[in-house]
Every structure is written in structure tokens, then in C-alpha cells.
Amino acid sequence: MTRLLGRLGGWCARHGWIVLVTWVIAAAALMGGSLAFPSPTNNDASIPGTDAQRAHDLMKEGFGAGYAQGGTVQLLVYSADGPLLEEKRKQAVERAVDRLETMPHVTSVDTPFRVGGISSNLQIGLITIKMAGNDSDKIAQTTQELSKAADPAREAGLEVVPADSSNPADKEIKTGPSEVIGVVCALLVLVFAFGTLVAAIVPIFAALVSVASGLGVIGLLGWVVDMPKQAGIMATMIGLGVGIDYALFLLSRHRRLLAQGVPVVESVRRTVSSSGGAVVFAGGTVIIALSALMLAGFPLLATLGWVTGISVVAAVLTSVTLVPALLGLLGHRVNALKVPFLRGSGSSGTGWAGLGSWVARRPWRVLLASTIVLGALAAPALALKLGPIDEGYGDKGSEPRRAYELMATGFGPGFNGPLIVVAELPEKVPGAKDPLVKKLVGEVEDVEGVKYVSDPKVNADGRSVLMQAIPEYAPSDERTAEVVEDVRAIALPGVQVHVGGKVAGLTDAGDRMAERTPLVIGVVVLLSALLLLLAFRAPIVAIKAAVMNLVSLGAAFGALALVFSIGLGTGLVGLDPPASSSYVQTIFFSVPIESYVPLMLFAVLFGLSMDYEVFLLTAVRQSYQRHGRNARAVAEGLGSTGRVITSAALIMVAVFTAFIAYPDSMVKTFGVGLAVAIAVDATIIRGFLVPATMVLLGRLNWWCPRWLDRLLPNLSVEGHEEDEDEPVAERREPVGAGVGAGVG
Incomplete structure (x- = not known):
């Protein structure tokens, strides 16, 4: 392998412009294509074989996809100056409700002025919007549009905040200044390590090309596979780190050989033959470790693993091709633009x-x-x-955290993580007033830690019952997971009780992990x-x-x-x-x-x-x-x-x-x-x-x-025979010496 890598490195060094232009065009095309044709994302956090997934499937089959995901959006209305029942405030809220009823895909809107819709201090109200036919993958965008439609309430001085109804995996993590800060810090370290600006820029440039290529591939793959929204940030984080590191190892070796008087192309060949082999094996271990996540039984985690591996593959490829090309083009100018008072890594160590x-x-x-x-x-x-971590730990001042705090203050912490209870019945029942359904509701209400149970709904074939159970505790409270298990443990003849929702799903994820x-x-x-x-x-x-x-x-x-x-x-x-x-x-x-x-x-x-x-x-x-x-x-x-x-x-x-x-x-x-x-x-x-x-x-x-x-x-990863002239000693230490x- 080392000989093959050496020949590859030598060829890249001799044909530097071809390699450089090819990589730049490829990276620009891949990144440009992913930006011009943004692929849909699917943060399906389902875990096959779990009880929460079974509850989700039953909701979708028996009550429609709207119940399963994206079927309900909630808006919290807060009056800091007095009760919402004051006439002007009430009229403003009702105007907002009227406008919400005209929005696309909205089937009904429950006003705060109903039983259970307003807090005990009458200052916090809950608008519940039921929807059908909307794109569940765009629930965040839909929620913002509905929140905007409630502006009549804001114009009256009321605060309106959309409650977070998405899955934790739906949080899109947008890129920001952290990448820039990381690159700048890396550049400073490289300047101190090498003592020259040109040498310091080589790993940065190679890493940016590899990250752009990797992100482009990931973006385009989103059209053929389900791609989590976190994929980009994880690939950027790992890709930047390994991309700069791999180029750094190669560049350090190359500069030492140049200092020994080895010609440029021969130095590049030896560098890729030895350090390039180490890069390939090191990258291989990272890819193996990430690929093993496919055995975790959590599809979202498995996808994050192999997607992050794409960035590592890109880093390895640029290290053994683009870096040698840059070194061949620069020649001895790789040591140009020396920084005063810095010796760099060319020193003896x-x-x-x-x-x-x-x-x-x-x-x-x-x-x-x-x-x-x-x-x-x-x-x-x-x-x-x-x-599980809830929005109570979110960024202070953000909408999700504000909604969480208003919900907890007005209705109790458990309202931020309702349990979706779906029961399979042994026989068809006529409706929610059936004795078996009433007994089931009573059993759920009697579970320690359950604060409130909504009115049950029976599906069209009369074989499934759906209700919402509100715990007394916050979603992140470990006692909430105990409530989930206790509800699942309800034993009625022929009745199978399943619990879904955010808390139940994360509980199952923890057990699977x-x-x-x-x-x-x-x-x-x-x-x-x-x-x-x-x-x-x-x-x-x-x-x-x-x-x-x-x-x-x-x-x-x-x-x-x-x-x-x-x-x-x-x-x-x-x-x-x-x-x-x-x-x-x-x-x-x-x-x-x-x-x-x-x-x-x-x-x-x-x-x-x-x-x-x-x-x-x-x-x-x-x-x-x-x-x-x-x-x-x-x-x-x-x-x-x-x-x-x-x-x-x-x-x-x-x-x-x-x-x-x-x-x-x-x-x-x-x-x-x-x-x-x-x-x-x-x-x-x-x-x-x-x-x-x-x-x-x-x-x-x-x-x-x-x-x-x-x-x-x-x-062999070393290739030592190609860059060392000293013969192997015939006399070696005895075992254990x-x-x-x-x-x-």
C-alpha cells in the first residue's frame, strides 16, 4: 500500500495544477449543487420494535397521520398587565382565532376561553390548532406561519409564543460563526507550529476543500436517503478537525525531508508513502468506529454515523491527493513568508x-x-x-424556552411533555362511553404521577382508543420515565396499552442504547x-x-x-x-x-x-x-x-x-x-x-x-525503507529488554 500511495503522491506533485483545479471544480460543483437544489430532510427518530413506535403506528393507522405527527400546533398567549378575560384583550384573542381558522390546512381552532384553556391566574391562555394535509416535515415553518397569523393579539399588547411541538431531532442546527472561529484558531496554531504563513495556509485550504466536498455529497444524498438536519454540523465539526490534522502530518514530514536536501517531488513521494499510509489507516479507524453505530438499533444515530464518515473520507482523499499537489506546486516556497521570532516545526524536537x-x-x-x-x-x-433534555434548558430568550416556561407556569411542567396513550382493544366498542374504555381511562388516571387525562377517542373500527395523559413532572425529570413504564404496565384483559410521544420515545431510545x-x-x-x-x-x-x-x-x-x-x-x-x-x-x-x-x-x-x-x-x-x-x-x-x-x-x-x-x-x-x-x-x-x-x-x-x-x-503503514538510509541493526534487544x- 505504501508504494502505491508513494506513486500517487509523486504523480500529484508532478501534475499539481490538474489535481488542484479538479478538486476546486468538484468541491464547487458539489457544494453549489446542494445549495441550488436543497434536499429535503427527514429527522425520523423512530426506533423500530419499540413501544413508542408501536403507539405512533397505531395513531397513524387508526386516527390518521395528523394525530401521529404535525397534526396539532399550540400558541401560548400571555397578558402581563391583567387577565385575558378583560374585554379588549379577549376581543383581540378572538380576532386572532378567526384569522387562524382561515389558514391553509387548519381544520379547527380551540380558543383559550374554554375549560382547561386558561391558567388559574387567567393571564396565560392556550390556543390549540388542529391541522390536516400539511407537510409534517415542515412543522417548524408551519408553526411560524400560524404564529404570524396571531398578530391581532400582539397588536393589543399580548405576548404570543408558539409552543414547541416538534421532535428534538427536528431542531435544525444552523452553521454560524463557530466554523470561522475554529478555522482562525487553527490558523494561529499552524503559524506557531510552522513559523511560515504559506505552510500554515496549506492545511486550512485542504480542509476547507474537503469539508465543502463532503457537505456537497451529503446535501445531494438527501434526495435518495433520509438525511437528518444535524448531519451538516457533525460533518463540519469532524471534517474540519481531521482535515487540518491529516494535512498537518503530511506537511510536517515534507518540510523535514526538504530540510535534509531531498528534492521536492521525491520528498512528496516519500511523505505520502509513509505519513500518507498513516493517514489512510487513521482515517480507516474513524470510519470503522462511526460505521459501527449502525448496530445501535437507532436509525437516526446510524445515519449520523455514516454521514459523518463521509467527511472523514473526503479528508483522507484530499490529504493524499490535494496536499501533495499543493506541495509540488509550492516547492520550496512552502517555507515562504516566515513569521519573525518563530522557528516552526522544522526544529529538532x-x-x-x-x-x-x-x-x-x-x-x-x-x-x-x-x-x-x-x-x-x-x-x-x-x-x-x-x-431526555427539554426546552427548559434552551437558550434564554429563545421562543421555545419562553413557551416552555409559560406552559409550565400556567398549566404545569408536565404539559410540556404529554404522553400519548394508545390502547388496542380485544373487541369492537361503540364509542368513548363504553365501560371498557371508561375503565381504561380510570386506570390511567390512577397511575401515580399522572395529573390529567384527556377525553378518549375511539377510531372508526372501534378497536383502538387514543388519549393524552399529562404527567406531574417535566419531560427531563427521571420520574416522568417511570410514569411511562407504569402506564404501559396497566393490565386489563385483552387490552394492550402503548405509550408514545416525545418522552416515551426518548425513554425507549435510552433503553435501546x-x-x-x-x-x-x-x-x-x-x-x-x-x-x-x-x-x-x-x-x-x-x-x-x-x-x-x-x-x-x-x-x-x-x-x-x-x-x-x-x-x-x-x-x-x-x-x-x-x-x-x-x-x-x-x-x-x-x-x-x-x-x-x-x-x-x-x-x-x-x-x-x-x-x-x-x-x-x-x-x-x-x-x-x-x-x-x-x-x-x-x-x-x-x-x-x-x-x-x-x-x-x-x-x-x-x-x-x-x-x-x-x-x-x-x-x-x-x-x-x-x-x-x-x-x-x-x-x-x-x-x-x-x-x-x-x-x-x-x-x-x-x-x-x-x-x-x-x-x-x-x-505496512510505514514505508521506512524509502526515506531512511541507516541500515537495520543486526543486533537487537532481547525480548523484554x-x-x-x-x-x-
């Missing part, structure tokens, strides 16, 4: 080599200290709180270790790398628990506590983490962490092949990669931290988790823990049984 030597002389102490520090970082993960998590983790770890085994032909190295990545995940989950579950830092990431919170509650403002986030985070982090492992192991392996001395190879490998890995990690951290500014809590969660994990991985784990364990293992690092060596294909040894 003796600081990291010195750290490697220091670690090699005291591996046991370093191993113990690193384990203690990592254990302390991971300890808060025991307090990780998973659960808990059930499938061991499978996903096992597959990711096994396949990633297998890929490393193919790359380095060293079973112990492959197993150790998988374990090290799991360690960095522990630190990430510890940070998430500390910030979100314990609440020590939610204000710093832009989450606002409720207005009624006390001073202590404001400081320790706990926010639940969606149940599917840890699994998605695991897949992304495991793949990204493997990147640094591959680059470090490649350098150590090359040194070991030259002279056969393990401890010295570890020090030299750390010395040659330490600075570039640190720079790459800083770029990743900068990009992910910039995305914390997004108002969406899910994006904030990913930003915090990814930033902390990458920082810990590139410092404590790659700088101390990995070198210490490799020194202690000695030659066992590269041991491989003969039978396994014969079975494995030759897919290097324990506590110096660097020699």
Missing part, C-alpha cells in the same frame, strides 16, 4: 525527545502517576446523568485493533492501543459529568438555569445528557484517538527498524512526533471548543467531550502513558507469532 528519554528512565513511576491522574479525571463519570452499547463498543474495539494489527503486525501493540483509547474516553465522560451532570460549568458553556433557580442552583446547574450522545461520542473519540496512536507508533516502529533498541526508539518516536501531535491536538481542541458556542445543547456536549478527550489523549496518554508502557514491554511490542505473521497480508533502561 529535542524537547519531546528529552521527555521520551526521561520517561524511558523511570517507566514505572510515570505509569503509576499517569494512571492516578487519568483515574481522577475519569472518576466524575460515575455521576453521569443520562435522560443501553441494550446495544456493549455490542457497539465490542465491534469498534475489535475492528480497530484488527486494523492496527494489519498495519503493524504486532498483536500487543494493537491491544494496547485499543485500551489506551478507552482510557481517554473515561476522561471525556468524566468532564461531561463534571460540567453537565454535576453542573460545575454549565454557565461557562452558555447554558442558562431557570429564572426561579436559587444562587446555589445557578452555580450547580445540572443538565441531563441525551442517551444516544455517549455512544456517538464514543465512536467519534475512539476513531480520533487512534489517529495519534497510529502516527506515534509509526515513528517508533521506524526507529526500532533502524537500530533495534526499544527504549531509544520510543524516545526518538516521541521526539519526532511530539510537536506535530501536540499542534494537531491544539487544532482539534480549538475547533471543538469553538462549537461550544452553538446554542444547541447536543453540540455543546460534543464540543466539551471531544475537546477534553483530545487534550488528554495528546498529552498525558501519548506523552507519558504510551511511552512508559512501550518501554516496559520492550521487544514484546513488536512480537508476532509466526503462524499469525504468515496469515497477515503485508499492509528496555525495562527501566536508558535511551542509549
Whole structure:
């Protein structure tokens, strides 16, 4: 593979303009096509085989699609100066209702001036709009149009806010300044790393081309597959990080070879042959980890996984083709426009080599200290709180949060997360007054935690009953999930009770994630270790790398628990506590983490962490092949990669931290988790823990049984024979040598 990559890199370097123009045209065409013909999005959060999905299907089959999704829109009307029943205010609300009745697809409008339509203080009213024939995928747009139609109430000084009736997955996460901030921060890191503006711009340009290409493909794929609205932001976040990092690794290698006097095209060929192979294998681990999400049993999560993988594929392709083309075109001008007082990464890296030597002389102490520090970082993960997140945690001042607060104040927190109860009856009943239906309603009302049950509706064939149960608790309250289970547990002869709605769906998602998590983790770890085994032909190295990545995940989950579950830092990431919170509650403002986030985070982090492992192991392996001395190879490998890995990690951290500014809590969660994990991985784990364990293992690092060596294909990632002149030492350390040894 390394020879093939080398030939590819050499060809791209010799035909730079062809490659550059092809990529620019392709990226512009793909991105332009996706913008000119925006594809429909479908955030179907259904989970086949769950009770919530069964309730949804029964609603659609027995009562029409309008009941299942997008059939009802609610507007909250608030009078800050007095009761809504005051004549002028009441007339204004009635004019708004009259206009709403004329809107397309509206079948009926319930005014606030009905039983249960107005709060006890008479200042908050609820307008309920029933619809039919509308596009359920455009519920957010429809809601805004209906809200605009209620302007007569606003003109009378009343506040009108649309209640959020969409699924959490329907929240479109729009791109914004975070991408710009991330790119600017990455550029600054690259300037400090390379010391020249031209070299710093190369990875940025390559990453932007790869992200544009990936987003274009994702946008066009939306015409043939269901594409979540979050796909773009996830692809941008990961694509920027890996795209800049992969180009950075190649560029660093190329500049070192140029400094040694290697001609430009030959330097590019050697760079792609060696570091390009590492990029391909590193990208492969990320794609494997993301693809494993298809085993989670959650279609939305699976789609997010492989869609994000598209951005990684684009980053790998631009790294092994576009970057070599740019390097060939620039030649020695890659070092042009030097920044004063900055030496850049062309320096020897003796600081990291010195750290490697220091670690090699005291591996046991370093191993113990690193384990203690990592254990302390991971300890808060025991307090990780998973659960549905509601609009009460939304951006302060936003319409969804304002509607949530008005609903909770006027009617109770449970009205923000009603339970949709659908029951299958053993026989046909004449209507809602049938004794069996009345008994069922009574059973639901008797469930602890149920505050209110709506009038039941029986479908046309008399075999299904639909009602709405309002819990006493907020959607994010863990007691609401218990209410869901208790309603489902109702036992009447021949009656099957199903519960749907937002809370029930997220509860089922949490259960499915808990059930499938061991499978996903096992597959990711096994396949990633297998890929490393193919790359380095060293079973112990492959197993150790998988374990090290799991360690960095522990630190990430510890940070998430500390910030979100314990609440020590939610204000710093832009989450606002409720207005009624006390001073202590404001400081320790706990926010639940969606149940599917840890699994998605695991897949992304495991793949990204493997990147640094591959680059470090490649350098150590090359040194070991030259002279056969393990401890010295570890020090030299750390010395040659330490600075570039640190720079790459800083770029990743900068990009992910910039995305914390997004108002969406899910994006904030990913930003915090990814930033902390990458920082810990590139410092404590790659700088101390990995070198210490490799020194202690000695030659066992590269041991491989003969039978396994014969079975494995030759897919070496290094290509060291092409860029090093020093012969391989004939005398090697015995197995186990290097324990506590110096660097020699």
C-alpha cells in the first residue's frame, strides 16, 4: 500500500495544477449543487420494535397521520398587565382565532376561553390548532406561519409564543460563526507550529476543500436517503478537525525531508508513502468506529454515523491527493513568508525527545502517576446523568424556552411533555362511553404521577382508543420515565396499552442504547485493533492501543459529568438555569445528557484517538527498524512526533471548543467531550502513558507469532525503507529488554 500511495503522491506533485483545479471544480460543483437544489430532510427518530413506535403506528393507522405527527400546533398567549378575560384583550384573542381558522390546512381552532384553556391566574391562555394535509416535515415553518397569523393579539399588547411541538431531532442546527472561529484558531496554531504563513495556509485550504466536498455529497444524498438536519454540523465539526490534522502530518514530514536536501517531488513521494499510509489507516479507524453505530438499533444515530464518515473520507482523499499537489506546486516556497521570532516545526524536537528519554528512565513511576491522574479525571463519570433534555434548558430568550416556561407556569411542567396513550382493544366498542374504555381511562388516571387525562377517542373500527395523559413532572425529570413504564404496565384483559410521544420515545431510545452499547463498543474495539494489527503486525501493540483509547474516553465522560451532570460549568458553556433557580442552583446547574450522545461520542473519540496512536507508533516502529533498541526508539518516536501531535491536538481542541458556542445543547456536549478527550489523549496518554508502557514491554511490542505473521497480508503503514538510509541493526534487544533502561 505504501508504494502505491508513494506513486500517487509523486504523480500529484508532478501534475499539481490538474489535481488542484479538479478538486476546486468538484468541491464547487458539489457544494453549489446542494445549495441550488436543497434536499429535503427527514429527522425520523423512530426506533423500530419499540413501544413508542408501536403507539405512533397505531395513531397513524387508526386516527390518521395528523394525530401521529404535525397534526396539532399550540400558541401560548400571555397578558402581563391583567387577565385575558378583560374585554379588549379577549376581543383581540378572538380576532386572532378567526384569522387562524382561515389558514391553509387548519381544520379547527380551540380558543383559550374554554375549560382547561386558561391558567388559574387567567393571564396565560392556550390556543390549540388542529391541522390536516400539511407537510409534517415542515412543522417548524408551519408553526411560524400560524404564529404570524396571531398578530391581532400582539397588536393589543399580548405576548404570543408558539409552543414547541416538534421532535428534538427536528431542531435544525444552523452553521454560524463557530466554523470561522475554529478555522482562525487553527490558523494561529499552524503559524506557531510552522513559523511560515504559506505552510500554515496549506492545511486550512485542504480542509476547507474537503469539508465543502463532503457537505456537497451529503446535501445531494438527501434526495435518495433520509438525511437528518444535524448531519451538516457533525460533518463540519469532524471534517474540519481531521482535515487540518491529516494535512498537518503530511506537511510536517515534507518540510523535514526538504530540510535534509531531498528534492521536492521525491520528498512528496516519500511523505505520502509513509505519513500518507498513516493517514489512510487513521482515517480507516474513524470510519470503522462511526460505521459501527449502525448496530445501535437507532436509525437516526446510524445515519449520523455514516454521514459523518463521509467527511472523514473526503479528508483522507484530499490529504493524499490535494496536499501533495499543493506541495509540488509550492516547492520550496512552502517555507515562504516566515513569521519573525518563530522557528516552526522544522526544529529538532529535542524537547519531546528529552521527555521520551526521561520517561524511558523511570517507566514505572510515570505509569503509576499517569494512571492516578487519568483515574481522577475519569472518576466524575460515575455521576453521569443520562435522560431526555427539554426546552427548559434552551437558550434564554429563545421562543421555545419562553413557551416552555409559560406552559409550565400556567398549566404545569408536565404539559410540556404529554404522553400519548394508545390502547388496542380485544373487541369492537361503540364509542368513548363504553365501560371498557371508561375503565381504561380510570386506570390511567390512577397511575401515580399522572395529573390529567384527556377525553378518549375511539377510531372508526372501534378497536383502538387514543388519549393524552399529562404527567406531574417535566419531560427531563427521571420520574416522568417511570410514569411511562407504569402506564404501559396497566393490565386489563385483552387490552394492550402503548405509550408514545416525545418522552416515551426518548425513554425507549435510552433503553435501546443501553441494550446495544456493549455490542457497539465490542465491534469498534475489535475492528480497530484488527486494523492496527494489519498495519503493524504486532498483536500487543494493537491491544494496547485499543485500551489506551478507552482510557481517554473515561476522561471525556468524566468532564461531561463534571460540567453537565454535576453542573460545575454549565454557565461557562452558555447554558442558562431557570429564572426561579436559587444562587446555589445557578452555580450547580445540572443538565441531563441525551442517551444516544455517549455512544456517538464514543465512536467519534475512539476513531480520533487512534489517529495519534497510529502516527506515534509509526515513528517508533521506524526507529526500532533502524537500530533495534526499544527504549531509544520510543524516545526518538516521541521526539519526532511530539510537536506535530501536540499542534494537531491544539487544532482539534480549538475547533471543538469553538462549537461550544452553538446554542444547541447536543453540540455543546460534543464540543466539551471531544475537546477534553483530545487534550488528554495528546498529552498525558501519548506523552507519558504510551511511552512508559512501550518501554516496559520492550521487544514484546513488536512480537508476532509466526503462524499469525504468515496469515497477515503485508499492509505496512510505514514505508521506512524509502526515506531512511541507516541500515537495520543486526543486533537487537532481547525480548523484554528496555525495562527501566536508558535511551542509549
